[in-house]
Amino acid sequence: MSQDNRNLVVFALIAVLLLFGWPLVQHQFFPTANPPVTTIKDGKTEVLPQPSADPAADAPAAVRNRQQVLAETPRVAIDTPALSGSxxxxxxxxxxxxxKDYNQTVAKDSAPIRLLSPSGAPDAYFASFGWQAQGLNPPGPDTIWQASGTKLTPATPVTLSAANDHGQRFQIRIAIDQDFMFTVQQTVANAGAAPVQVATYALVNRKGVSEDPDSWTIHIGPMAVHGGSADYDINFKDIDKAPERFDTTGGWLGFSDKYWLTALIPDQGQPFAGQFRAGANKAYQADYTLQPRTVQPGQAVTQTARFFAGAKEVRLLDAYTDKAGVTMLDYAIDWGWFRVVEKPIFYYLDWLFKLVGNFGVAIILLTVTIRGLMFPIAQKQFASMASMRALQPKMKAIQERYKDDKPRQQQEIMQLYKTEKVNPVAGCLPTLLQVPIFYALYKVLMLTIEMRHQPFVLWIKDLSAPDPLTPLNLFGLLDFTPPHFIAIGVIPILLGISMYFQFKLNPAPMDAAQKQIFALMPWVLMFVMAPFAVGLQVYWITSNLLTIAQQQWLYSKHPALKQAAVK
Structure with missing residues (x-):
């Protein structure tokens, strides 16, 4: 078999692996996009249900049951700009x-996200605060507490009160801010004749695992910050086998979905023992206990904790971390290794969105900005590529002259590079610099709730999901759903076309097999990129078009390079 044929066979095998093996790899390491929010049927856009959007969702048949559960006990209403409930x-x-501000789907009449739901209802998810019974005899789980008010708002905290038969009185004062943070003060006043030991605890309990997929790049499930670092290594499967425990001062623990978070935050200056454990019927619990304290007769002890329950908004988590002193709450978003690049890109993209009002346009402007900053480097790349094109006749002559002496052939080619002052790898630098930027945008689109359900134009209703429109079923006019791996959308096809024209401007390899490889590469990459978020594809298309424009401008400024390439 000739070298050319061998190269072609190797590429064919790689292409097959990319097309059929890549979906298996990406599912674990690089989840490609959020689930589609719409589908195209009979040429019309239909909204799809989003089961993973709602941690404590009720099936339609179970709504009555949940309402019954809520009506079984006395309650204090919760009403804030961001939250409602009881x-x-x-x-x-x-x-x-x-x-209040987040809906389950993109439909205008979509119900809001339900984060917490009572025990006894489907998908129960709740938090509780109390004291361990170490000779204290605290109120039990069946105790009905007395409330100082009927509604919890940012302006009206509520104090809950109860007592035991030994002279101790218990109070839980709950306050809430304008967003998603509860402040809980737990007080024990000892009116008895003997000292008592007080050990404060809090827990958050959920029924079932998260519907969001956990992967190598995006952690979903139990999460904690302890010992000065974020622990992404705890999973539901782990605590099915055995409890996960840790001791620390400063930090928090809870459950992290892709967009939602419940986090128990003890007093950041006190040591606490945290743990995750599994219960009956697929229930999972995160809880902590503070070290016991002695309360003398006639004295009281108050310990303050916080409870976050809401959306993982980037600016909000950063503010709680930087201004409210919650240790590493911003790490609830699993930015990963490139957070130093990802967060600035998010903040700039979010600023552009607020400026223009469309995230697709903001992504295009982000691409223009990045390409503008890299323009000097890109110009050197294009000049190097053009110089390589100009050298191709000489390189071809060397290959012909020393076709039977490969070492000598490589030696002469390297000498040619040195004589003509051409660096064959200089053109790779801009591409390498774009890799962390591209990955950072991938994480921003996948992780941040600010990108969730953001439309672009026409049928693109969510830039963080794949393109739902494909010509394989005549754009939804045929009652046929193509298999996932060939359901290439319109935007991925445009991406393939833009890559094809960009590859055409690159120096053509002299090896015949390599020419065939480069001719097929855009279409292979089109299939690989098709399941990714439309926002990523918009970025890549824009980048390709700017690259083509830059290279055409270079040739217009240096006609000799183009003439050399033509020869």
Whole structure:
């Protein structure tokens, strides 16, 4: 077999692996996009349900049951600009919470996200605060607490009160801010005749695992910050086998979905023992206990904790970390190794969005900015590529002259590079610099709730999801759903076309097999990129078009390079 044929066979094998093996790899290491939010049927856009959007969602048939559960116990209403719901006075528990600003789907009449739901209802998810019974005899889970008010708002905290038969009185004062942070003060006043030991605890309990997929690049599930670092290594499967425990001072623990978070945040100056454990019927619990304290007769002890329950908004988590002193709450978003690049890109992209009002346009402007900053380097790349084109006749002559002496052939080619002052790898630098930028945009689109359900134009209703429109079923006019791996959308096809024209401007390899490889590469990459978020494809298309324009401008400024390439 000739060298050319061997190269072609190797490329064919690589292409097959990319097309058929890549989906298996990307599912674990690089989840390609959020689930599609729409589908095209009979040429019309239809909204799809989003089961992973709603941690405590109720199936339609179960709504009545949940309402019955809520009606079984006395409650204090919650009403803030961001949240609505209620506190269960039995327990007590924060077990009814709706996020006002976030809907389950892109439909205009979509219901809001339900984050917490009471025990006994489907997908129960709740938080509770209390004291361990170490000779203290605290109120139990069936105790009905007395409330100082009927509604919790940012302006009206609520104090819950209960007592035991030994002279101790218990209070839980709950306050809430304008966003998603509860502040919980737990007080024990000892009116008895003997000192008592007080060990404060808090827990968050959820039924079932998250619907969001956990992967190597995006952690979903139990999460904690302890020992000065974020722990992304705890999974639901791990705590099915055995509890996960740690001791630390400063930090937090809870459950992280892709966009939603519940986090128990003890006093950041006190040591605490945290743990995750599994219960019956696929229930999972995160809890912590503070070290016991002695309360003398006639004295009281107050310990303050916080509870975050809401959306993982980047600016909000950063503010709680930087201004409110919550250790590494911003790490609830799993930015990964490139956070130093990803967060600035997010903030710039978010600023552009606020400026123009469309995230697709903001991504285009981001691309223009990046290409503008890299323009001097790109010009050197294009000049190097053009010089390589000019050298091709000489390189071809060397290959012909020393076709039977490969070492001598390589030696002469390297000498040619040195004589003509051409660096064959100089053109790779801009591409290498774009790799972390491209990956950073991938993480921004995948992770940040600010990108969730952001439309672009026409049928693109969510830039963080794949393109739902494909010509394989005549753009939805045929009642046929193509297999996932060949359902190439319109935007990926445009990406393939833009890559084809960009590759055409690159120096053509002298090896015949390599020419065939480069001719097929854009279409292979089109299939590989098709399942990724449309926002990534918009970035790449824009970058390709700017690259083509830059290279055409270079040739217009240096006609000799183009003439040399033509020869």
């Amino acid at each position: 506190i269960n006075l039995k327990g007590p528990r924060i077990d009814d919470l709706i996020l």
